[in-house]
Amino acid sequence: MNELSDRQKIILSLIVHEHTRTAQPVASKTLISEYNLKISSATVRNEMNTLTELGFLRQPHTSAGRVPTEEGYRFFVSNLVQHAALPSATRNTIAHQFYQSRKGLEYWLPLAASVLANQSQAVSIVTAPHSEKVAFKHLELIGTRASQVLMVLVLIGGEIQQHILSLDTIRTQEQLSQIAAQINHLCQNATLDQIKNLPPTQDALVNQVIEAVIEQLSLASKLVTGELYLDGLTNVLAEPEFFDYRQDNSPLRLLEERPMLDDLIARTVLTEEIGGVQVVIGGENIWQELQNCSVILTRYGVADQLSGALGILGPMRMPYSQTISTVRFVAELMSGLVSENLIN
Amino acid sequence: MNELSDRQKIILSLIVHEHTRTAQPVASKTLISEYNLKISSATVRNEMNTLTELGFLRQPHTSAGRVPTEEGYRFFVSNLVQHAALPSATRNTIAHQFYQSRKGLEYWLPLAASVLANQSQAVSIVTAPHSEKVAFKHLELIGTRASQVLMVLVLIGGEIQQHILSLDTIRTQEQLSQIAAQINHLCQNATLDQIKNLPPTQDALVNQVIEAVIEQLSLASKLVTGELYLDGLTNVLAEPEFFDYRQDNSPLRLLEERPMLDDLIARTVLTEEIGGVQVVIGGENIWQELQNCSVILTRYGVADQLSGALGILGPMRMPYSQTISTVRFVAELMSGLVSENLIN
DNA sequence: TTTTAGCACTCTCATATAGAGAGTGCTAAT
DNA sequence: ATTAGCACTCTCTATATGAGAGTGCTAAAA
Numbered sequence: 001m002n003e004l005s006d007r008q009k010i011i012l013s014l015i016v017h018e019h020t021r022t023a024q025p026v027a028s029k030t031l032i033s034e035y036n037l038k039i040s041s042a043t044v045r046n047e048m049n050t051l052t053e054l055g056f057l058r059q060p061h062t063s064a065g066r067v068p069t070e071e072g073y074r075f076f077v078s079n080l081v082q083h084a085a086l087p088s089a090t091r092n093t094i095a096h097q098f099y100q101s102r103k104g105l106e107y108w109l110p111l112a113a114s115v116l117a118n119q120s121q122a123v124s125i126v127t128a129p130h131s132e133k134v135a136f137k138h139l140e141l142i143g144t145r146a147s148q149v150l151m152v153l154v155l156i157g158g159e160i161q162q163h164i165l166s167l168d169t170i171r172t173q174e175q176l177s178q179i180a181a182q183i184n185h186l187c188q189n190a191t192l193d194q195i196k197n198l199p200p201t202q203d204a205l206v207n208q209v210i211e212a213v214i215e216q217l218s219l220a221s222k223l224v225t226g227e228l229y230l231d232g233l234t235n236v237l238a239e240p241e242f243f244d245y246r247q248d249n250s251p252l253r254l255l256e257e258r259p260m261l262d263d264l265i266a267r268t269v270l271t272e273e274i275g276g277v278q279v280v281i282g283g284e285n286i287w288q289e290l291q292n293c294s295v296i297l298t299r300y301g302v303a304d305q306l307s308g309a310l311g312i313l314g315p316m317r318m319p320y321s322q323t324i325s326t327v328r329f330v331a332e333l334m335s336g337l338v339s340e341n342l343i344n
Numbered sequence: 345m346n347e348l349s350d351r352q353k354i355i356l357s358l359i360v361h362e363h364t365r366t367a368q369p370v371a372s373k374t375l376i377s378e379y380n381l382k383i384s385s386a387t388v389r390n391e392m393n394t395l396t397e398l399g400f401l402r403q404p405h406t407s408a409g410r411v412p413t414e415e416g417y418r419f420f421v422s423n424l425v426q427h428a429a430l431p432s433a434t435r436n437t438i439a440h441q442f443y444q445s446r447k448g449l450e451y452w453l454p455l456a457a458s459v460l461a462n463q464s465q466a467v468s469i470v471t472a473p474h475s476e477k478v479a480f481k482h483l484e485l486i487g488t489r490a491s492q493v494l495m496v497l498v499l500i501g502g503e504i505q506q507h508i509l510s511l512d513t514i515r516t517q518e519q520l521s522q523i524a525a526q527i528n529h530l531c532q533n534a535t536l537d538q539i540k541n542l543p544p545t546q547d548a549l550v551n552q553v554i555e556a557v558i559e560q561l562s563l564a565s566k567l568v569t570g571e572l573y574l575d576g577l578t579n580v581l582a583e584p585e586f587f588d589y590r591q592d593n594s595p596l597r598l599l600e601e602r603p604m605l606d607d608l609i610a611r612t613v614l615t616e617e618i619g620g621v622q623v624v625i626g627g628e629n630i631w632q633e634l635q636n637c638s639v640i641l642t643r644y645g646v647a648d649q650l651s652g653a654l655g656i657l658g659p660m661r662m663p664y665s666q667t668i669s670t671v672r673f674v675a676e677l678m679s680g681l682v683s684e685n686l687i688n
Numbered sequence: 689t690t691t692t693a694g695c696a697c698t699c700t701c702a703t704a705t706a707g708a709g710a711g712t713g714c715t716a717a718t
Numbered sequence: 719a720t721t722a723g724c725a726c727t728c729t730c731t732a733t734a735t736g737a738g739a740g741t742g743c744t745a746a747a748a
Contacts, residue, residue, distance in 0.1 A: 027740055040692050045741065063699045063740045104507060142482045142498055142687065150687050152496060152504065154486055160496065160506055163448060164685050233577065234597045253578045341508050343486065343494050371711055384721050389712065407711045407728045 117232025122314025128226025158343035369409035461576025466658025472570030502687035
């Protein structure tokens with residue numbers, strides 16, 4: 001493929017920038033007057049023509065200016081985006097909000113979603129961190145008045161699972177605690193496979209609980225992502241990209257269908273290192289719903305232990321540089337918080 | 345206030361019904377042909393005129409049919425709605441979905457949201473059940489490699505709180521379990537106030553943990569609602585009521601701002617008995633955002649122990665009878681599930 | 689060879705106009 | 719009290735028109 005000349009790159013960048021600002025097709029004259037270019041509009045038009053033939057720009061109609069295509073945005077993001085660091089004022093504002101918040105993932109997750117949504121003026125997506133390799137940390141059995149027992153299972157990393165067991169007879173809390181202690185001893189730091197290979201004990205009740213533990217751990221190990229936090233839906237409602245659509249392929253549908261979102265996350269960030277930011281532009285022919293949208297996702301947390309995904313979904317026409325920086329910064333913050341509070 | 349004649353009530357009901365079906369202003373002739381009325385259109389027009397003067401109907405413009413006003417819907421819902429039971433086929437479909445689901449509130453809550461959204465074709469709102477009177481059930485302390493400790497606190501009812509404590513020194517798991525046992529003994533079934541009045545112990549660490557317990561319980565007691573589950577946003581995106589608006593007072597904003605939603609829930613269902621269904625039509629001059637919407641909410645769970653709210657938010661023009669029945673039915677199901685799995 | 693001025697051409701958008709159709713309100717008759 | 723009949727009003731659609739924006743192309747200039 002033909003390399004673009006420097007001038008073509010500049011023009012493409014400026015068109016992307018101007019279109020992001022105005023949401024209008026960009027005319028050759030506009031470009032010159034807004035950015036004080038030293039060349040004539042005819043020259044710009046010639047270059048625009050070339051860029052259009054290369055598939056980076058398109059014309060809504062004959063006598064309109066140019067709009068970047070999906071391909072154009074993709075080239076821009078891969079080759080032309082200026083990765084400026086987030087202004088320190090913004091960084092401070094964001095950090096301050098985390099500092100002021102109550103401590104604990106249950107507060108930080110929605111906060112991260114809220115910060116991302118506000119900063120990007122798009123929809124934010126944050127999943128609770130989750131350990132790929134589930135392993136047993138601690139078990140507790142809590143009796144009720146009836147023969148039901150609340151089983152609380154803590155995984156290494158700090159995830160908590162709860163489940164209600166039905167026993168055939170009512171046991172005292174002492175008996176239950178004894179069983180829990182026994183299992184805690186047996187399963188100390190064990191992985192799912194190790195627990196599966198444990199020889200059955202003499203005690204039928206212990207076996208029953210271990211079965212339940214195995215089931216809970218299996219469930220956890222199948223999970224792609226943890227709980228989902230969204231924010232900023234209203235940011236995006238006014239965008240034509242979002243409500244022009246018929247109901248059926250509104251990009252917002254993606255957010256309501258967990259399997260789709262899990263797929264999106266799995267195909268992008270889960271293959272990435274923590275810290276790598278993925279930009280999906282226009283659905284990349286995989287997700288119909290994202291035709292005019294872009295998704296910026298990254299992974300945060302502690303590698304191999306506890307990690308989640310976070311990012312935003314917005315119109316394709318967005319300030320990529322700034323948004324990518326924001327996503328990256330919030331991910332760094334969250335990674336720090338997760339690692340400081342790791343349970344292992 | 346003047347009573348409506350029977351014929352006026354019928355005409356109002358039919359207009360509501362027809363408008364719900366077609367989303368169009370209802371003409372006098374339409375009413376006659378669609379519902380085989382034995383009176384002339386002129387008579388209907390006369391009655392329509394009266395109903396308009398009474399504020400139950402309005403005319404979008406001179407030569408248009410009539411549309412029910414907020415007041416009209418309110419009268420319809422209070423006086424005219426036919427409370428038909430949900431068809432047993434629908435009941436079975438819904439019950440079946442709960443039957444097929446994994447057991448546990450964490451599965452039932454999103455399921456309830458999904459069922460409500462699908463059945464009503466509106467946005468569903470489900471909050472996790474929450475105990476108004478928080479009381480201590482069980483505490484567990486789980487050590488990490490560092491001096492941080494994961495505190496897991498189970499409330500009566502079954503809510504689980506987690507919190508990370510920072511100790512000055514590293515303790516063994518045995519020491520931690522000992523402390524937990526001591527506190528479990530001290531706080532057995534105690535309410536927040538009872539724990540607050542506990543005399544301080546000799547052990548500084550125990551005191552520190554009890555402080556943390558008090559803080560967690562205080563937090564829990566201040567909560568109006570538990571976690572929020574929404575579904576069906578896309579159902580409603582196509583409705584003119586929802587995207588006609590400027591961003592600022594879209595009804596969906598209500599769902600993103602927890603304080604507003606809590607206020608809505610607090611002002612309606614929390615004052616109600618469990619089982620009572622509240623219908624808020626057009627925001628009732630309190631919630632700007634709900635101008636053309638209605639909210640149907642009810643409370644579910646076990647009185648005085650563990651209760652949450654569930655319902656839907658949809659366009660004002662909705663099939664009230666059916667939707668109210670659906671909300672009520674799902675609430676009954678959820679109440680059953682909560683009471684069967686109560687931890688106390 | 690590259691750039692540019694100039695201009696014809698195309699398409700959109702806003703505005704105006706007209707006619708059809710829907711539905712009412714009113715009047716006078718039943 | 720009800721109804722038939724009709725004039726009137728308003729919306730909606732289609733059509734026409736002109737202004738404006740922006741391009742593509744050509745031929746000249748650098």
